[in-house]
Amino acid sequence: MTSPRRVVVVGADAAGMSAAHQALRTAARRGEALAITALESSDHTSYSACGIPYWMAGDVGSGDDLVARTADQHRDAGIDLRLGTTVVAADLAGRTVTTSAGEVLGYDDLVVATGAPAVVPDWALRADGTSYDGVGVVKTLDDGAAWVRSFTRVGPGAHVVVVGAGYIGVEVAEAALEQGFGVTVLTRTRGMGMLEDEMSDLVNTGLVDAGVELVLGAEVTGLELDGDRVTGVHWEGGSREADLVVVAVGVRPATDFLAGSGLEMADNGALRPDPHGRVADHVWAAGDCCEVRRRIDDQWVFRPLGTHAAKHGRALGDSLGGGDLSFDGMVDTSITRFSACGVHLEIARTGLSRADAETAGFDPVALVTEGTTAAGYMPEAEPIAIWVMADRTTRRLLGVQVVGGHGAGKRIDTAAAVLWAEGSVDDLAWMDLSYAPPFSTTWEVLQIAARRVAERL
Amino acid sequence: MTSPRRVVVVGADAAGMSAAHQALRTAARRGEALAITALESSDHTSYSACGIPYWMAGDVGSGDDLVARTADQHRDAGIDLRLGTTVVAADLAGRTVTTSAGEVLGYDDLVVATGAPAVVPDWALRADGTSYDGVGVVKTLDDGAAWVRSFTRVGPGAHVVVVGAGYIGVEVAEAALEQGFGVTVLTRTRGMGMLEDEMSDLVNTGLVDAGVELVLGAEVTGLELDGDRVTGVHWEGGSREADLVVVAVGVRPATDFLAGSGLEMADNGALRPDPHGRVADHVWAAGDCCEVRRRIDDQWVFRPLGTHAAKHGRALGDSLGGGDLSFDGMVDTSITRFSACGVHLEIARTGLSRADAETAGFDPVALVTEGTTAAGYMPEAEPIAIWVMADRTTRRLLGVQVVGGHGAGKRIDTAAAVLWAEGSVDDLAWMDLSYAPPFSTTWEVLQIAARRVAERL
Secondary structure, eight states, X not given: OOOOEEEEEEOXXXXXXXXXXXXXXXXXXXXXXXXXXXXXXXXXXXXXXXXXXXXXXXXXXXXXXXXXXXXXXXXXXXXXXXXXXXXXXXXXXXXXXXXXXXXXXXXXXXXXXXXXOBOOXXXXXXXXXOXXXXXXXXXXXXXXXXXXXXXXXXXXXXXXXXXXXXXXXXXXXXXXXXXXXXXXXXXXXXXXXXXXXXXXXXXXXXXXXTTOEEEETOOEEEEEEETTEEEEEEETTEEEEOSEEEEOSOBOOOOGGGTTSOXXXXXXXXXXXXXXXXEETTEEEOSTTBOEEETTTTEEEOOOOHHHHHHHHHHHHHHHTTOOOOOOOBOOOEEEEEEEXXXXXXXXXXXXXXXXXXXXXXXXXXEEEEEESSOTTSTTOOEEEEEEEEXXXXXXXXXXXXXXXXXXXXXXXXXXHHHHTTOBHHHHHHSOOOOOTTTOOSSXXXXXXXXXXXXXX | OOOXXXXXXXXXXXXXXXXXXXXXXXXXXXXXXXXXXXXXSSSOOSBOGGGHHHHHHTSSOOGGGGBSSOHHHHHHTTOEEETTOOEEEEETTTTEEEETTOOEEEOSEEEEOOOOOBOOOGGGXXXXXXXXXTEEESOSHHHXXXXXXXXXXXXXXXXXXXXXXXXXXXXXXXXXHHTTOEEEEEOSSOSSTTSOHHHHHHHHHHXXXXXXXXXXXXXXXXXXXXXXXXXXXXXXXXXXXXXXXXXXXXXXXXXXGGTTSOOOBOTTSOBOOOTTSEEXXXXXXXXXXXXXXXXXXXXXXXXXOHHHHHHHHHHHHHHHTTOOOOOOOBOOOEEXXXXXXXXXXXXXXXXXXXXXXXXXXXXXXXXXXXEESSOTTSTTOOEEEEEEEEETTTOBEEEEEEEESTTSGGGHXXXXXXXXXXXXXXXXXXXXXXXXXXXXXSSOHHHHHHHHHHTXX
């Protein structure tokens, strides 16, 4: 009798634990038992990092609400879960990992699901590498708890500076406004860099309408401090008093422990697993520590999103367990909202940017179309703007972006489905989408937008 | 110099006028002028019949709000529009139509866009063919105006009986509840017959929760009258006092004037135009007087919906004008909502029913999946139920139905896009749909529903 295959999972959040559970299920169907050990450096497993801004906003009552599966639930499924355990080295030839406590664990299969911690710029850090009081990132449940405490401490009327105007920056701005704070958003470049200029302008306008002080092109140079506590932020050309400073300038894959392993990595350290999650013999990876394959132009891109982590983790787990599910890439879909002080904007994108399309050799034609989310005579009707881009030669749909009121955002899924199928802008314009007055105009606005581009090809 | 082509359009609502304007535009691009005469039996053009229930509900202030293009706007575009003009006969060989006033008009091209008036059962009619007082259908702007007057006359607390529980029946029930009336809905069979039983049950429950008296299997046998005014309704096994009786039992194509013309017609009189709108040499048709081609099983079906009318009308107009736009069928998508008295249900379907699928020779596997419209911890999360059906052999997606809270309904468009592309249930399960906590669970519920079916094939 052989002993069960030893699987070591490094990182016990969405991708890792999704993989672990799926591997157990698939292997069990084949009559195989797996001995899975999951090593997690924090004290938390399987939580929704995406929900933290809404916890900060007061929409979610407690950090516990964000936990999808507790440590006990993982252990009940037979996983040997070890919290507070950081892996510092891996020997892929010898098939071992070493923890910060010096323990060496052997494995038959290694799953790397270490995620991507938030980047903290030097100006936010003390000499010992910790953040100043009142300064921090929004990434872990501990971060969330710290912000909820800080929000209570400073009280309504305090001023929050958010550094970064990507998804997290915008969501935190919403949270801070909802809590009654003054809000400044600083961004090094422009707002919502994942949108085309004309669409990000709409978001900028919404932020300002809601009372946000938005400073574009602001390179932060340092903090104003009272002892260890932040009291202000300086940037080239300006400054602002601040009770709290939220840093939301991106994340970076946690793959330092694999340095020198010979695994292919992107410049930022991201791994590049195949559709089954394999990065090398007996080594697998999924989630925010990886890049994902964008189907439209067949490029690797870094998109640390929960939806990719969950899908890739599941495919990895199934393959590890002996199945053949695969994660066949993505089309670069994402969504958020900005909803505060009477402004409600749903913000979504899918496909390529104009720059991506030109790099890939397409001949892109793009237009913004304005319309309404419902028949104009209905009280539900809210403005929506849709950017549609297609290739002049092949008429292939290349990208769609949406900014608008209630019901605008999820329209992106329809465009994503067309991109997934490599459909044309004519498919989008003429396909059979639903119509009733509370839900759309007779020609759905997404189809009007597609038709206008189709007419210009 | 030749005189311009004479085009006679019979019916000046969505399909006909969409066709007329597009024909003018396309012909003008080719340097051709058209002499278009549009004959409309009513006094109204190009209005949203779909909006009438919301006018009755008080969501829309005036019937004028429902008019997309006025008679003057059509005339300004150069169309010779004649209101109050009914066509009673057509001579396709001689290329003439005859009006009820006895006028004979010659044409080079004839466009039939006569729509589909509401069916009125015998029990609702006086001997002279008019309806009793307090009894009527919901189809034209005049119907809408009459109901708005009747609602004012009877006042809050009155009782409205709605006969029929299809889209219009459910929408009128919403309107009547919103106006403070007691509401009974009678249906000969079950509620929302376009849904599978398990989905229509959810709608039935919502109607009852909102205070509707819902009677399934009720075959109306007659009215109770006080003089010419209705005071009650009888059906086999029951009766109910009623101040108003709304009849919403379907519509029938207005093609009697083409009887004996030799054109192919469905049993109900519907025409069957090709993708360019042609039904015969120099004869075109679009809109509610036509059946439409369902791509999935290549069947003609009668789906008198504004979205098909607008698309087919545009393709017809372009083809008539010398272009080549085509309406390449539909996938049987439709949507409505029931929103009253604290209940909000969005109701949508696309693709085949189980019965359709079996008739077409598929081997359907279907499941209902329950989930939430947003991450469970968000205040936006509302219940949603999704029915997904796929073919066991080919894994092709065959149909999806949705009943749920805010944001549920428009999810149908994503499924419709997959059906349009003849995608599989695996495509739906694994494609890159948007995720953020206010908009969906990490695995979008539509994808969970697809995955569950995929696992059972």
